[in-house]
Amino acid sequence: MSIERVAIVGLGLIGGSIGLAVQDMLPDVATTGWDADADVRRRAAERGLVGTVCETIAEAVGEADLVILCVPVGAMGYAAEAIAPHLRPGTVVSDVGSSKRSVGEALTAALPEAVVIPAHPVAGTEKSGPDAGFAELFRHRWCIVTPGADAPQAAVDTLSAFWEGIGAKVEIMDADHHDVVLAVTSHIPHLIAYTIVGTASDLEDVTRGEVIKYSAGGFRDFTRIAASNPTMWRDVFLTNRDAVLEVLGRFTEDLSLLQRAIRNGDGDTLYDLFERTRTIRRSIIEEGQDDARPDFGRKDH
Amino acid sequence: MSIERVAIVGLGLIGGSIGLAVQDMLPDVATTGWDADADVRRRAAERGLVGTVCETIAEAVGEADLVILCVPVGAMGYAAEAIAPHLRPGTVVSDVGSSKRSVGEALTAALPEAVVIPAHPVAGTEKSGPDAGFAELFRHRWCIVTPGADAPQAAVDTLSAFWEGIGAKVEIMDADHHDVVLAVTSHIPHLIAYTIVGTASDLEDVTRGEVIKYSAGGFRDFTRIAASNPTMWRDVFLTNRDAVLEVLGRFTEDLSLLQRAIRNGDGDTLYDLFERTRTIRRSIIEEGQDDARPDFGRKDH
Structure with a gap:
């Protein structure tokens, strides 16, 4: 065939x-x-x-x-x-x-x-x-x-x-397994990026001009993802609801733990996570799934 | 002088x-x-x-x-x-x-x-x-x-x-204003990125190999940020605690609203946000704060 x-x-x-x-x-x-x-x-x-x-x-x-x-x-x-x-x-x-x-x-x-x-x-x-x-x-x-x-x-x-x-x-x-895997590697990252870009633009104390000017500190990466096709992404969240809500629940639990660590001045908990997450980046580079250059090889602009 | x-x-x-x-x-x-x-x-x-x-x-x-x-x-x-x-x-x-x-x-x-x-x-x-x-x-x-x-x-x-x-x-x-602005444009984006990379690596249903393989769907962007210096970032969260917790509170409120919209099948709420966030990206590009090429101009790898 x-x-x-x-x-x-x-x-x-x-x-x-x-x-x-x-x-x-x-x-x-x-x-x-x-x-x-x-x-x-x-x-x-x-x-x-x-x-x-x-x-x-x-x-x-x-x-x-x-x-x-x-x-x-x-x-x-x-x-x-x-x-x-x-x-x-x-x-x-x-x-x-x-x-x-x-x-x-x-x-x-x-x-x-x-x-x-x-x-x-x-x-x-x-x-x-x-x-x-x-x-x-x-x-x-x-x-x-x-x-x-x-x-x-x-x-x-x-x-x-x-x-x-x-x-x-x-x-x-298997289709169900796909839906969980992609909830983690794609859907939740998009949801989070859309959320924080929305949060930033709604704050009273920080102007939109300031958000844009100082976005090189990390925020601009999220704005790229949050510029994706809105119809496509609306539909993704509506059609993969169960897996998205499940992974989102895990994420918010983990975020609450970090929030508490910050409130309590618990530097060890923060450091341990921040050290651990580096190794994932290394594996992604090794497997050819991303550009190894610092900052994705972004151009000076 | x-x-x-x-x-x-x-x-x-x-x-x-x-x-x-x-x-x-x-x-x-x-x-x-x-x-x-x-x-x-x-x-x-x-x-x-x-x-x-x-x-x-x-x-x-x-x-x-x-x-x-x-x-x-x-x-x-x-x-x-x-x-x-x-x-x-x-x-x-x-x-x-x-x-x-x-x-x-x-x-x-x-x-x-x-x-x-x-x-x-x-x-x-x-x-x-x-x-x-x-x-x-x-x-x-x-x-x-x-x-x-x-x-x-x-x-x-x-x-x-x-x-x-x-x-x-x-x-x-003013130093206090700086601390709020940077909480939005840098500190919270880093905290979120560290969190989701940690969440992904702790799931039982999805292997670490799968997370790495399918990271091109969005996740890999977060791993770049979550590969930043752990000591530096631990200290940032401990020394900018008040502003970080304030902005984090706003973010989690906004995320809860989206979570509810997904649960209720409320596509309009999702679409409205996803459409709105695109304009921020446009402004960042126009002000020369990021690479305008799709996907940051990442190399095929």
Whole structure:
């Protein structure tokens, strides 16, 4: 089983990057694409995000072996309903959503005739929209594939080979476990970043100008994450609620302990944690998951 | 009043960067330095962090017009006591600590004969020690100077000109206000980052290997901050306790509201915040306080 035609529904950062990556690294695979927003379709055509930007979703997916839904997770069910009447039997339908149990359920319900194999490339930037994508986005990044129990192995292998073909490393994982892991490594960090940026802008004693001027002390890192696509992130929190609330509970417990240590002048508790967290950074650098240069190699600006 | 000889006590990231910057940008100013750690002194001499690495603190500060204490804020009082017997009358003593009220009090108490003018360059990386410094660290960054009510204007001007001479922009601020502003823009972001990295490494359901592998989803940004010098940060939280606890209280209130919104499926509350926080990022980029490239311009790795 091999893929000759891939259709991309949703031509923002992730969809656009997949289209560019396929044209760059898998030139024998034809790409079609569609987006619900006519302005995005026009811009996608200008940038050549896919080989053919179609005017209807039917046209985009009708001949595809693989359809990848690249829409916010709250829109996955609607996108699946929209493509359902136009698919050839046996078409593989996948997605790129950040929560997987809810998306898997939505796709399976809407697409009884298709081969549904959810997936999540752990890659992105704070930018969004049709101008944000680039072909190298997935290179050396993990793509987590979460097939249901009934998924045919050949289709899982085909989807995995596709992602490897555009530079990613693939891991197969249970959808529920994915949702807990990503709550830790992605969803809670985003929630915290959004919160502190909001807190900072609401303080009476500190002006917004001061927050911006002195942001190099650490805050600016959080603002990058808190500039991510609001629709996408709203949907992530609503669809991965249980895992997010569970990990958030742990985080607030740990934060309370540090709060108490600060109040009591307990320097040892603070030092022990601050020393321990350094080793995680070291491992992330060693495993090639981040830029080793100080400050991410930021430019003097 | 001009500076001919500057002495740097503590030759880590900040002290070393000052030494390199002075040699690079203010070549007529002589630099001496000392560090309590003999290994650091040796490495500082090898890298040429200052013109002369002295074997005693007395020798380092005895001829200086300006002494800058570049030690963790909890050690400022000790460092001030150590230099006190060796200073010429009227020497300007400053520092680089991240909390200013407590440091100002400690320096003033220990150095009744000196002209104490606390300062805080809002610059740094997650690296520390004598190998971490570089001459451009302060370029285009703010240095906040917090003179006491009695500080002579000429000395404030001299210190300000010194920081401008090595590339920084200077702002004069009340020490208490500094401590609140920096609690927001630096201390709480660090505390949160340390906490979530600790939480992630303590979960039973998610292995440390998984946390590291999938860190590109947002978590890795926090690990950079949580790799900062543990002694420095322990001291910051202990010496800026009141402002840190105040801002932390606001943050946890805001986080509770989002937690409830997630539990109740209230997408509008989430979306409104996530949309609002984007504008802060835009202002930070416009004011030249961060790298505008997506993902800080991180390298593919």
